[in-house]
Amino acid sequence: MKQKKNVTFNDIAKYTNFSKTTISRYFNNPDSLTLENQEIIAKALVELGYKENKVARILANGKTEFIGIIIPHLHNHYYSEMLNQILLTYEKFGYKFLVFIGNEHEETERQYIEELLAYKIEGLIILSHTIPSKELADLNIPIVTIEREDRYVCSVNTDNHMGGVQAASLLAKHNCDILIHINSPTSTDVPAYGRITGFLEICEEKHLNHRIIYRELGKSYEEMQENALDIITELDEIYPGQKKGLFISNDTHANVFLNLLMRKHGKLPDDYLIVGFDDSPISREAVIPISTIGQQIDKIASEAVSLLVEQMNERKKRKPVPLKEPIHKVVTPILCRRETTEK
Amino acid sequence: MKQKKNVTFNDIAKYTNFSKTTISRYFNNPDSLTLENQEIIAKALVELGYKENKVARILANGKTEFIGIIIPHLHNHYYSEMLNQILLTYEKFGYKFLVFIGNEHEETERQYIEELLAYKIEGLIILSHTIPSKELADLNIPIVTIEREDRYVCSVNTDNHMGGVQAASLLAKHNCDILIHINSPTSTDVPAYGRITGFLEICEEKHLNHRIIYRELGKSYEEMQENALDIITELDEIYPGQKKGLFISNDTHANVFLNLLMRKHGKLPDDYLIVGFDDSPISREAVIPISTIGQQIDKIASEAVSLLVEQMNERKKRKPVPLKEPIHKVVTPILCRRETTEK
Numbered sequence: 028m029k030q031k032k033n034v035t036f037n038d039i040a041k042y043t044n045f046s047k048t049t050i051s052r053y054f055n056n057p058d059s060l061t062l063e064n065q066e067i068i069a070k071a072l073v074e075l076g077y078k079e080n081k082v083a084r085i086l087a088n089g090k091t092e093f094i095g096i097i098i099p100h101l102h103n104h105y106y107s108e109m110l111n112q113i114l115l116t117y118e119k120f121g122y123k124f125l126v127f128i129g130n131e132h133e134e135t136e137r138q139y140i141e142e143l144l145a146y147k148i149e150g151l152i153i154l155s156h157t158i159p160s161k162e163l164a165d166l167n168i169p170i171v172t173i174e175r176e177d178r179y180v181c182s183v184n185t186d187n188h189m190g191g192v193q194a195a196s197l198l199a200k201h202n203c204d205i206l207i208h209i210n211s212p213t214s215t216d217v218p219a220y221g222r223i224t225g226f227l228e229i230c231e232e233k234h235l236n237h238r239i240i241y242r243e244l245g246k247s248y249e250e251m252q253e254n255a256l257d258i259i260t261e262l263d264e265i266y267p268g269q270k271k272g273l274f275i276s277n278d279t280h281a282n283v284f285l286n287l288l289m290r291k292h293g294k295l296p297d298d299y300l301i302v303g304f305d306d307s308p309i310s311r312e313a314v315i316p317i318s319t320i321g322q323q324i325d326k327i328a329s330e331a332v333s334l335l336v337e338q339m340n341e342r343k344k345r346k347p348v349p350l351k352e353p354i355h356k357v358v359t360p361i362l363c364r365r366e367t368t369e370k
Numbered sequence: 371m372k373q374k375k376n377v378t379f380n381d382i383a384k385y386t387n388f389s390k391t392t393i394s395r396y397f398n399n400p401d402s403l404t405l406e407n408q409e410i411i412a413k414a415l416v417e418l419g420y421k422e423n424k425v426a427r428i429l430a431n432g433k434t435e436f437i438g439i440i441i442p443h444l445h446n447h448y449y450s451e452m453l454n455q456i457l458l459t460y461e462k463f464g465y466k467f468l469v470f471i472g473n474e475h476e477e478t479e480r481q482y483i484e485e486l487l488a489y490k491i492e493g494l495i496i497l498s499h500t501i502p503s504k505e506l507a508d509l510n511i512p513i514v515t516i517e518r519e520d521r522y523v524c525s526v527n528t529d530n531h532m533g534g535v536q537a538a539s540l541l542a543k544h545n546c547d548i549l550i551h552i553n554s555p556t557s558t559d560v561p562a563y564g565r566i567t568g569f570l571e572i573c574e575e576k577h578l579n580h581r582i583i584y585r586e587l588g589k590s591y592e593e594m595q596e597n598a599l600d601i602i603t604e605l606d607e608i609y610p611g612q613k614k615g616l617f618i619s620n621d622t623h624a625n626v627f628l629n630l631l632m633r634k635h636g637k638l639p640d641d642y643l644i645v646g647f648d649d650s651p652i653s654r655e656a657v658i659p660i661s662t663i664g665q666q667i668d669k670i671a672s673e674a675v676s677l678l679v680e681q682m683n684e685r686k687k688r689k690p691v692p693l694k695e696p697i698h699k700v701v702t703p704i705l706c707r708r709e710t711t712e713k
Contacts, residue, residue: 100454101450102450102454107450107454114444114469117470123470123489125466285657311591312626
């Protein structure tokens with residue numbers, strides 16, 4: 028292919044009869060020109076076949092329009108759909124995203140952040156759990172985290188406490204004899220801990236017979252199945268014939284319990300009700316659609332990018348005012364009633 | 371936070387007693403220095419607290435170390451896991467990835483590619499189907515596509531024909547009375563068309579009773595369920611009591627058929643065998659694990675990045691030799707026998 032000669036600011040200035048300073052202002056601060064003059068220059072760029080060299084422009088004004096994202100992995104729907112929704116904001120805000128999979132390697136994440144800073148990214152969205160928020164805050168660049176420890180940085184999270192309240196209330200409404208919350212051991216400083224406090228609040232307020240089973244179910248489907256089978260065997264022994272309302276901390280695990288019960292009984296037996304969390308595709312694709320607490324992933328993603336853009340814009344002002352306190356936004360979850368409770 | 375003064379090449383030269391040219395060579399062509407001298411400079415950088423400005427370096431040597439990725443969406447496992455595996459190659463190759471969700475908006479994709487080119491990306495990996503390979507080839511930058519029309523560009527694909535052969539052979543081995551392939555209407559120029567030719571090859575070679583049902587099953591789970599129910603009703607009418615071997619074009623759809631049969635019969639009835647395609651998580655998380663043709667996503671991803679890196683490295687040579695013909699690599703799929711065939 029024939030390579031065209033690069034069009035310079037000089038060429039554009041000559042072509043439009045503007046000064047080179049005016050052309051430079053068009054690229055770096057277009058609103059300082061009248062709309063009419065902006066249009067004249069824009070038209071000239073097309074006619075001259077101007078190809079923008081963003082790298083040179085970044086050196087001139089320091090705005091890379093890059094946002095870094097660090098995400099633990101994309102194996103589950105929650106993370107992949109969150110990334111999907113974040114990336115889609117390109118059409119609204121124009122920011123480009125450099126995406127990195129942390130894979131829980133703390134040191135690789137640090138190295139990657141170093142690299143991103145060297146590329147002059149304007150902001151960071153962090154979903155991985157490895158680096159403490161104190162250290163992130165010290166990077167001194169706009170940051171928003173999602174569903175992780177967030178004391179020292181801005182964040183957008185699901186209202187997990189409300190989710191726990193919704194799940195327990197639904198099971199209570201169906202007059203379960205015992206409410207059982209199944210979760211892995213959860214640190215009190217991650218937002219998901221709210222699922223436990225919300226569940227407990229309703230159980231205590233309504234004086235309901237309840238129990239929390241903390242158990243790491245494992246990574247592979249086979250491990251999860253084995254651990255879930257143990258739990259079901261135990262529940263069948265302790266609460267025979269009683270109506271058991273299970274609130275399970277995510278839909279992947281809820282599906283494992285549902286499948287075990289289906290295979291044993293050919294249907295979901297009348298003494299089991301199940302509520303999951305997330306509204307991930309498996310809750311709809313399960314053999315019987317699973318009732319769940321739906322996270323509004325699209326809303327969380329757009330709130331996170333908005334919050335980041337606000338901070339990045341503040342930085343570009345002549346006298347930026349830093350945030351006094353980190354901002355923490357919460358998004359309300361949505362109760363989805365399906366066949367595992369509404370029989 | 372206190373901002374440190376930037377460390378310049380001059381500072382490093384003074385500190386190490388090397389010339390500025392040597393320092394510059396260290397950054398742009400380190401192998402032109404002895405290992406010993408490289409180490410002296412590396413040590414000095416740490417001691418001086420040098421922060422690299424990659425943007426400036428890019429202007430100097432034109433190597434951004436950026437690869438652009440265009441992917442249709444991340445709603446299904448195939449795309450999200452492929453992206454996951456591509457991003458993980460950072461640890462091996464050091465390239466950073468700018469990721470874009472195309473969402474089948476051809477014009478937005480073109481606009482995004484324009485932007486990427488302005489940022490001097492070194493290569494592109496394309497999974498979206500919208501822009502013809504002829505047009506991609508004309509961008510005149512290293513490109514690798516995955517599982518899409520690829521006549522004019524390099525690509526890495528699953529050996530789809532082999533997958534069709536594997537599926538039909540498995541069903542034949544189980545002495546099905548009729549082999550049925552269920553797929554959406556597929557263009558002959560996409561790699562996935564091979565699933566159909568592979569299925570037909572075995573059926574014709576072994577003179578097996580067979581049939582292909584082309585049907586768009588829809589986007590929502592409810593639509594898929596409705597269309598799948600129509601097909602099952604029809605098959606039950608036409609082939610009552612006959613052993614039906616279903617080869618379904620992906621695991622998501624295979625799971626819809628399985629769930630319908632499970633809910634109707636409380637188990638998978640003896641006259642139905644099911645084989646899916648992809649080995650996506652749903653095939654393992656289904657109420658009964660689904661037999662499937664597994665795509666080696668990790669291998670496809672690493673082959674794609676390797677193939678791209680080779681082309682990008684060639685470009686950096688003094689006299690790059692362009693490829694005479696695009697390279698097309700195929701990765702063999704793996705047959706996973708599970709409970710929907712091995713009863």
